[in-house]
Amino acid sequence: MSLEWEQVIVDSVDSVALGEWWRVALGWVVVDDRRGDYEIRPAPDRLPGLLFGEGAPPKQGKNRLHLDLRPDDRDAEVERLLALGATRVDVGQGDVSWVVLADPEGNEFCVLSSP
Known part of the structure; x- marks a missing residue:
């Protein structure tokens, strides 16, 4: 199986x-x-x-599941995603090496630091 x-x-x-x-x-x-x-x-x-x-109704509260994305260049990718309509989100992450964004419906995802 x-x-x-x-x-x-x-x-x-x-x-x-x-x-x-x-x-x-x-x-x-x-x-x-x-x-x-x-x-x-x-x-x-x-x-x-x-x-x-x-x-589904509009999202409320923090996601219970989210995607982590690892780009070649974190900062460039964050800027590209923001230009597409993503928004920066503070979920209490503090000072970390990744950036938390949300898609146009508010679903959070993380853009990790470059490898």
Whole structure:
């Protein structure tokens, strides 16, 4: 018996808008937008993906799960994501080597320091 990680489900107010934001942010491709859901992956045949489901109320409070992203250049990537519409977020992280941002619907994620 084996398991494969297929995707992370992200509840959203607008699945297409949020999914498209993450598609551009990550440079991924759309693999499914037929059912009102919006799924993106690194490539059509690569897992895991992100599946954005529609109909959730606006987010309230801190995420219980978030993504950590490791770029080649943290500061340049933070500026690029801010230009795409991300916002800086203070979740009480203090003075750390990563930057906490939120996507357009308020979902927090971290941009880690460069390797």
